[in-house]
Amino acid sequence: MTERKPSNQELRTRKDLLRAAGRLMKKGCKPTMDEVAAEAMVSRATAYRHFPRLDALLVEAPIDAAVADPVGLFANDPSDDAEARVDRAEASLHEVVYQNEAQLRIMLANSIGRDMTDDPLPARQNRRLPLIEAALATARHRFREDDYQRLCAALALIFGPESMVVFRDVLGFDAGTARTVKSWAVRALVRAALEDAKSA
Amino acid sequence: MTERKPSNQELRTRKDLLRAAGRLMKKGCKPTMDEVAAEAMVSRATAYRHFPRLDALLVEAPIDAAVADPVGLFANDPSDDAEARVDRAEASLHEVVYQNEAQLRIMLANSIGRDMTDDPLPARQNRRLPLIEAALATARHRFREDDYQRLCAALALIFGPESMVVFRDVLGFDAGTARTVKSWAVRALVRAALEDAKSA
DNA sequence: ATTCTAATGAGACTTTAGTCTCTTTGCAAT
DNA sequence: ATTGCAAAGAGACTAAAGTCTCATTAGAAT
Numbered sequence A, B: 001m002t003e004r005k006p007s008n009q010e011l012r013t014r015k016d017l018l019r020a021a022g023r024l025m026k027k028g029c030k031p032t033m034d035e036v037a038a039e040a041m042v043s044r045a046t047a048y049r050h051f052p053r054l055d056a057l058l059v060e061a062p063i064d065a066a067v068a069d070p071v072g073l074f075a076n077d078p079s080d081d082a083e084a085r086v087d088r089a090e091a092s093l094h095e096v097v098y099q100n101e102a103q104l105r106i107m108l109a110n111s112i113g114r115d116m117t118d119d120p121l122p123a124r125q126n127r128r129l130p131l132i133e134a135a136l137a138t139a140r141h142r143f144r145e146d147d148y149q150r151l152c153a154a155l156a157l158i159f160g161p162e163s164m165v166v167f168r169d170v171l172g173f174d175a176g177t178a179r180t181v182k183s184w185a186v187r188a189l190v191r192a193a194l195e196d197a198k199s200a
Numbered sequence C: 001a002t003t004c005t006a007a008t009g010a011g012a013c014t015t016t017a018g019t020c021t022c023t024t025t026g027c028a029a030t
Numbered sequence D: 001a002t003t004g005c006a007a008a009g010a011g012a013c014t015a016a017a018g019t020c021t022c023a024t025t026a027g028a029a030t
Helices: A008-026 A033-039 A044-050 A054-060 A082-099 A101-113 A128-142 A145-158 A161-171 A175-198 B008-026 B033-039 B044-050 B054-060 B082-099 B101-113 B128-142 B145-158 B161-171 B175-198
Strands: none
Touching: A008 A033, A008 A044, A008 A054, A008 A101, A033 A044, A033 A054, A054 A101, A082 A101, A082 A128, A082 A145, A082 A161, A082 A175, A101 A161, A101 B101, A101 B161, A128 A145, A128 A175, A128 B161, A145 A161, A145 A175, A145 B145, A145 B161, A145 B175, A161 A175, A161 B101, A161 B128, A161 B145, A161 B161, A175 B145, A175 B175, B008 B033, B008 B044, B008 B054, B008 B101, B033 B044, B033 B054, B054 B101, B082 B101, B082 B128, B082 B145, B082 B161, B082 B175, B101 B161, B128 B145, B128 B175, B145 B161, B145 B175, B161 B175
16 A cells, blocks of 8 residues: 655656657557557657556547546536437537547457456446436436436446447448437436336 | 368367357356367367467357257147247246356457457347247237337347346346346236237 | 379467556655 | 765667568369
8 A cells, every 4th residue: 555656757757658658649550559659759668667567558648539528418408308419418528439430440350359367457447327317316206216227227238339339330320320220229218217217 | 252161070070169168168168279279179260270369169169058949948838828929938948048157258359359350240040039929929920020129129138148248247147136126027028018009 | 003183280570458666757745 | 085885778688460472282173
C-alpha cells in the first residue's frame, strides 16, 4: 500500500504516450510500440516502463469526441419519458462509437482476447451504465428494483461497441440501419419493463 | 476461376491442423503456430501453407459441442409460440457459447481486431441468424416483413458470444444471471414486434 | 516398378513484442 | 553550484509471427 505520488515528469511522459497512441489509432491501424514511442518522442524502453504491454497503452488511449457525458446530456431535460431519454442516450453513444470505430475495435479486441488466466482484470472502462442510469433517472421510481436492474443489463447489450461489431461484421449493416434497429429495440425494452411494473 | 480439387493429402492435413487447434484452444489460451503444427504432427511451413495467418486457422477451428442445429432443435416442435421458441433457441446457443468461452473469445478477438483496411472479409461464420429464423419460422406470417427483419437484427445482438463479453467483462455477470436477462429481453422484443404488427 | 508432380519438411531470415542492463540526464533539495 | 536519485535513453537479447527457398517424399498415372 505504498502509493507514491508520480512526479511531473512521469505524468507528462505518460500523457504524451497516450495522446500519441490516440493520434496513431485514429489513422485506423494498430500502431506498434516503436511507432507510439517515436510519435511521443520518447525511447521505447520508457514507453514500456509506463505501460507494461502495448494493450495497456491502447486501452487507456483517449477517445476522440469527449465521450457523451451523462450529466451534461440530461442537464436541462427534466422529462420523465423514459423511452425517449434512453433512445436519446443511445443515439449519443452511437455517434461516438461509429466515429471512433477503428480505435474502439482495437481496444475491444485487446480486452476480449486477453488470456483469461491473467491476474485481476486490467480494468475495462464502463461508459454505458452511467449513461443508461442517467437516462432512466427521472423515471426510476416507476420500476421495481429487479426490473430496473434487468432493464439496465439488457440495454447494456445494445449500447456500446459490441453491438457495432454484430451489426457490421455479422449482419453487414451500416451505421444508419444499425441505429434504426437499436432505437426500436431500446424503446421496446423500456416499454416492456414499464409494463412488467404495472402488472406486478 | 480455376477451382482445383484439393487432394486427399491436403484435406487430411488441413483437418488435422484444425482439430489440433481446437484441442489446444480448449485448454484456454491462444496457441502459437508452432504449437498447433507440433500437435498436428506437421511442419510449421506446412501449417502456413494451409492457413496464411494464425487467425485464419483459429477462426475455422471447430467448436466443441456440435453447435445447436437449427433444424434439429425444432424438428418435432410445430408450436407457433414465437416467444417460447426464440427463448429456447437462445438457451441452446447460450449453452454452447458458455461451454466454449475461451475458444470463442479468441476467435472473437481475432475477427474484431483484424485491420479494417484488409481485403474483403475473411468470412465470419454466422450461426445465429439461421437459428433465429428457425425459431421464428412457424410464426413468421404474423409479422410485417420490415418488422421481421428488424426483430431478427435486434435478436442477433442478444444471441451469440458478444453478449457474453458484455455480461462478463462489463457487467460482471455469471452465466446464469446472463441467461435470465437474455430470456427476458428476447421475449420482450418478440412481443413488441408482434404488437407492432397488430397496430399496423 | 518407374517416373513425375505436388505436398511436405527443414531451416534461414525479418519484424515486432517484451525483458533486461547499463549509462546518461533532468530535477530538486541542500 | 553541488550532489543524489529517479526517470529516460540506448541497445542487447529472447520468443513468436510470418515469408521464402530449397531439398525430400508421398501418391497417382503410366
